[in-house]
Amino acid sequence: MYQYNDFDAAFVAERNAQFRAQVERRISGALTEDEFKPLRLMNGLYLQLHAYMLRVAIPYGTLNGAQMRQLAMIAETFDKGYGHFTTRQNIQYNWPKLKDVPDILDRLAEVEMHALQTSGNTIRNVTADHFAGAAADEVEDPRPTAELLRQWSTDHPEFQFLPRKFKLAVTGSAADRAVIRAHDIGIQIVEKDGEIGYKIIVGGGLGRTPMIGKTLAEFLPKADLLPFVEATVNVWNRLGRRDNKYKSRIKITVHEHGIDDIRARVLTRFEQIKPTFKGVDRDLFAQIQQNFDAPAYRNAPVDAHTAMRLANPAYASWSDTNITAHKNDSYAIVSISLKKHGATPGDASADQMRVMAELAETYGHDELRISHEQNVILPHVHQSDLPAIYAALREADLATANIGLISDIIACPGMDYCALATARSIPVAQEIAERFDELKLEHEIGALKIKISGCINACGHHHVGHIGILGLDRAGVENYQITLGGDGSEDAAIGERAGPGFSAEALVPAIERIIETYLDVRSEKAETFLQTYRRVGMGPFKAALYPDSKASAA
């Protein structure tokens, strides 16, 4: 893992001291809210519906046991004993008091964490594949690239007042688990003729105007990364619409100017600035990379796992859904579900955080990851340790066997917390998960991603959900629109709206009708929901969703 050097530590300490003084001046009345708001946002502090919310960065979703323990301590000392893991691999505290936030930031700094650039019109936390460094299908670990981008973008003087926020995601695999095509810039590490380089995708994004990113560079030599990304952000910083926040993201700039025009501008700027980098970035990358060496893998028999699978059906079921192939044959990647049926997606109690920290320290080479799907990953687990891990997870109520299934739902905080929300998301996720658990259908249904957002800004990624749900305010009543066929993977697609929205009461029955239709029309059990949708289209689902309008449609 990356370790702070003296510069990093001093920088974070200085920023924390500045913010402490700003909070003091705000409380004394020396600063107005208008003056203070941009300062608190630069430090990840929002004022939400019922309380403040502090968003803490977990760079590329990677943390160690000590950091997870510290997050637990903060949850207990300064909040209500839990934290919420988000779709951008961050953690949010929903109840901090203003006067405590400087202390929280100091506690975070003790474990090399911070809340810088988790809000505001800056380059946000760089996200990455949550299986980074462990995935069997990886060309290269994306985290050194993500860390390089983090260092470059943190406090970058040119990019502190961008037209709007800017989000980067990096993956090292062709199978896209980081939704890179829905980011302002998505970076895929690729190999061509034995050389490692980058495929650069630009102008993806969800929100009000969802778009799938377009390829800006098919193969960028590794050494060109920072000047190329800097050139891209520079072009948008000058062209991007500051007059209209709905048109300010780079996806609109790319859409309005066309990808070829943007590419030409980026290349012109790239040629100008490339000589100024002088190889410093490459030296830095080499240093960073040393922090991400693979752990010292253990060589031991894996019989315990195999035997347990045969002996314990619950364990077998959990290992079917929550275990992914590791690049080392004797190892496994464990996904810990934060989606117990009826629980809040992405929430973990302080006790649960400590259990996960302990498991990482004892069995997982001290590594943890947060996924954009709001689960926690133990990336390096020897298979012989899986039964012990399962037992510990069960004890902590963390052994739900549902990764990738219908109850593994992404949901934004929605109007239970968020000041921007137009409807609630969390109760919808809870009801859907409980309903399908009650029906005992979720393993029969198989791979299916439901994603729920409580407003058009789409933090819950509803556009790329196989089933997407968008909560709106329709004449003072919560109303939910359904989209079908979205996909956040390498075959990214924006879901298609099924028709008029549903009331909160009618929504779960509507989802049930979609699922009944799928089970009815799928060609075989192996055909996933998304495959079925792509084969048969909207028709049968629409007919099931709106039975009364059948006659008029015919």
Place this chain on the structure above:
Amino acid sequence: MSRSFTPKVITANALLEGDVIYWSPEGTWVRTLSSAEVFEDEAVAQEQLLTASSQPAVAVGVYLADVAITDDGPTPIHFREEFRTRGPSNYAHGKQVKLS
């Protein structure tokens, strides 16, 4: 010509805790909607809004919210305001702890 005016309360978030607060008949900030002053006259509401907004070290984001007047006192009209009177629906946190 007078047009109908929906009764209103003045609400905001407290600077220190972020908690939802309401403007009371005594000209102070209180924590429950039942203690809030209800305005049935638009001119008075606007005038009090200015007064309430002049305490930047106490209240953040001061605005008028529609209410209905019932036997139990003012009740929110919009669901967002209803949620603000009690807290989130996934945990018994926020104002609902004291209300129950």
